[in-house]
Amino acid sequence: MVIDVGTQSVRNGEDGGRDDESSPPSEDRSANGGLGLEWTLFRTLWLEEWRLHTSLFGGWRFYGFPLVIAGLVVAGGYALTATGYSSDAILLGVHVTALAFGLYSGTAAFAGSDMLENVFGDLSLLLGSSNSLPLSRRRLLGHFLVKDTLFYAITIVAPLALVVVPLEGLGVATLSTVVRTWLSMTLLFAAGMAITVGLIALRTRGLPLRGVGWVGILAIVGWLAVGRLERGGVVDPGRAEPFETTGGPGIDAVVLTTAAPTTWLAVLLGTVGLGALSLRVYDPSYTTPARSSEGRVPFARYRALPGTNPLVAKTLVDLVRSSGGLFKPVVSIAILLGVVAFLVTVVREITTIEPALGVFYGSVLGLSAFTTYNWLTQFDAVESYGAYPVTVEAVFRAKQLAFFLVGLPTMAGAYLLVMAWLGPPVLDAVTGFVLLVGLALYYYGLTVYVAGFDPNEFLFDAVRFLGFTVGVACLLLPTLVVGFVVVPLTATVAAALLATGLVAGLLGHLLARRAARRWADRYRRGQA
Amino acid sequence: MTICRVDGLEHAFGSVTALDGMSFTVEAGECFGFLGPNGAGKTTSIGILTGQLTPDAGEVEVLGLDPTATPVETRHRVGILPEQQPPPSFLTPREYFEFVGQVRGLEEATLESRIDTWAARLGLHGKLDTLNTDLSRGQQQKVMITQAFLHEPELVFIDEPLVNLDPLVQEQVKAFLLEYADAGNTIFVSTHNIDVAAAICDRVAIVVDGACRVVTEPDGTADALRHRFLESVERGASQGMPAGSGEVSGE
Incomplete structure (x- = not known):
C-alpha cells in the first residue's frame, strides 16, 4: 500500500508520528x-x-x-x-x-x-x-x-x-x-x-476524570431536583423514579x-x-505523566485484605490504578441503572403496569456482572501467569474473589440506593436483593463459562453470544414477567423467587468452577 | 547429569505444526542455547518444558519431574523469562517483586535483600516505585529478568533475554548468566541471536521447523556457529530433514 505522505507534516515536526498534531484536520x-x-x-x-x-x-x-x-x-x-x-x-x-x-x-x-x-x-x-x-x-x-x-x-x-x-x-x-x-x-x-x-x-x-464523574453525578442530581420541583416538590416514594420522563425527553424527541x-x-x-x-x-x-506508588494504596494493603491472595491483590490493583479506577464498575452500573429506570418509567406510562420494583431492578442490575468481569480481566492475560507456579484454575478463582470484593458490593450499593429512593414494599425489596445476588453470581458464572478470560471478544461471536443470551434469558425473562404481572408480590411468589435466586447463585458458582477447569484445559492445549 | 530431557515432542496449533519430533537433553550446570529462526518452535518448546502447554505426543522431563503432570511443581523449581512479556502495568517493580516473592513463597527478608541486589545489578534503584507501565521497554525487561532469578532457581528458562537492553546492560546480563551457570546452575537460553548464543552457551541446539537439527559446541566466536546455523536452516528448507534427526558435534 502506498500512502502519499505529503510534505506539510514533515516540515512541522521533529518527533515522528506526533509531528503534525498542532495542525487542524483540514x-x-x-x-x-x-x-x-x-x-x-x-x-x-x-x-x-x-x-x-x-x-x-x-x-x-x-x-x-x-x-x-x-x-x-x-x-x-x-x-x-x-x-x-x-x-x-x-x-x-x-x-x-x-x-x-x-x-x-x-x-x-x-x-x-x-x-x-x-x-x-x-x-x-x-x-x-x-x-x-x-x-x-x-x-x-x-x-x-x-x-x-x-x-x-x-x-x-x-x-x-x-x-x-x-x-x-x-x-x-x-x-x-x-x-x-x-x-x-x-x-x-x-x-x-x-x-x-x-x-x-x-x-x-x-x-x-473525577471532575467529569462529578459533573455527571451533579447532572443526574440536577435532573432529579428539577423533576421534583416540576411536581411541586411532592414525591410519592412508591411511584417516583430517578429518571422520570416527565419534563424529560419524550418518545418523539428520541425516535426520529x-x-x-x-x-x-x-x-x-x-x-x-x-x-x-x-x-x-x-x-x-x-x-500520562510517569506515576509512582506515592499517594497510592500499596500492593501490600490489598494483599492484607481478608480472603485475598497475591493474585486477587494484583487484580484489584489493576482495576484501581488503571484509568477511571473504581469509577469503571460504578459507571457501568450507572448506565445500566439509567436504562432500566427509563424503561420502567416508559413501560409504566404506556401500559399502566406498576412493576414490582425490587424484583425488576434486582434481576436486571445483576447483569453488570458481565461488565465488572470485563474490567477485572481487561489488563490481564492467562498467558502472563505462565512464569509463576500457579494454575490457570487459581487465576480464575482469583478473578471470582475479586468479583466478590468489587462487583457484588457495587451492585448491592446501587440497588440499595435505588430502593431507598423508590421505597417499594419490604418483601419486594428483600426478594429483589436475593435475586440480585443470586442472578449476579449466575451471570458471572455464565460469562466465565462462555467467554473464558476474554469477555469483551465474545460479543461478536454468534455462537457464544447466542449461548450467553439464551443462558441469561432462561432466568431473567421469567423473573421479569413475574415482576410485571404479580404485583404486589404474594408470599408464595416471593418464596418462589427467593428459591430462584438461591438456585441461580448455586448454579453460577458451579458454572464458574467448571469454567475454570474447561478453560485451563484449553489453555494447556494451546486452543484458547 | 541430565537435568532436562525431551524426546519426540510433537505439537500443533490447529493446522500449523509447531513441533515435529523435537528431541534434546540439557546437562546440569551448563548454559544451553536454543537457537532457531522465527517460528522454529522455540517458544512452544519452552511452553511445554514449563508445563504451560500439553504436547500432542512425546516425552519430557525437567528436574526429574513431568511438567505435563506436575506443571505447578515444575514452575516452582525453575525460573522463567517469557519472550517480550512486560511486567504487570499497574504495579511498581518493587510491588511486582513482592507479588512474585509471595507467589513463590520467599521469606520477606530474603526478598528485600534480593530486590536490593538486583536493583543495584541492573540499575533499577531509581525506578523501583514507578508504575511498570511508565517504564521504558528496556527497564521493563530488566524487571522481567529480575523476577526470573528472584528465587535463585537451579534451572532458568529465558526467552530472548537481551531484547530492548542497552549494550552496557547486555554485557552485564551476559556476564551474570555465565557467573550463574558457573555456580552450578543451569540456564536454557532461547534466542535467534547468534552472537548471544556463541558468547554465553556451552552447547547450542539449532532448531528448524519444529525439530532439533544439530547440537553443537561453539568456540566462543560467532562465525562458526553462524555458518552451522545457516547450513542447518538451508538444508532444512531445501531438503526437509527428517524429524528428530539431530546430530551432535563439536566445532
Missing part, C-alpha cells in the same frame, strides 16, 4: 493528498476491523452475529406485541438501546483509556501509524470514529432496526420504514459516541423515525459538530 488533508488518502485510511481501518473479527471468530461465527441479533429482536418484537406493548414503546426501547450502546462504546474508551491503548495499541492502525508514519493521531481518530460508527451501524444497529417487521408486518412500505428506523437509531448511536468522545477530548486538555426533516438535520448537524469539535479539542500529544 490542513492535514490539504497537505497530504486530499480525499485519495482519506479514502485509503478509511478503507484500511475498515479492512483491519473486519479481518480482526473474522480472524478472531473464524468467519461464519462473526457473519452469523447480526443474524442472531435480528432473530432475537424480531422474536422479541412479536412477543412484546402479543403481550400488549405498543409500537411506540418498542421503538423507544430499541432507540434507547442504540443510544446507550453508543454511550457505552465511548464510555469504555473514556473510562478506560488504558484499555484503549491496551486493546488497540498492537492491533489497530489507529495508534500504531501515528508513531511510524507522518499521520496525525487526530486525523486517525477521526477516521476511526467514522469507521466504528459505520461498523456498528451495520453489525448491531441494522439488525435492531428489523424490530419494525413484527410491528408493521411485511408490506410494500416495510423496507422504507426499516431504513428510516435504522438511520434514526444510527444517528442516536453516533450521538452517544460523540458525547463520550467529547469527554475523552476534554480529558486530554486536563479535565480530571417520524420526525420532521428539520429535526433530522438538527440532530445530524449537532452530532457531526460535536464530533468535529471533540477532534479539535483532543490533544494528541497528551500522555
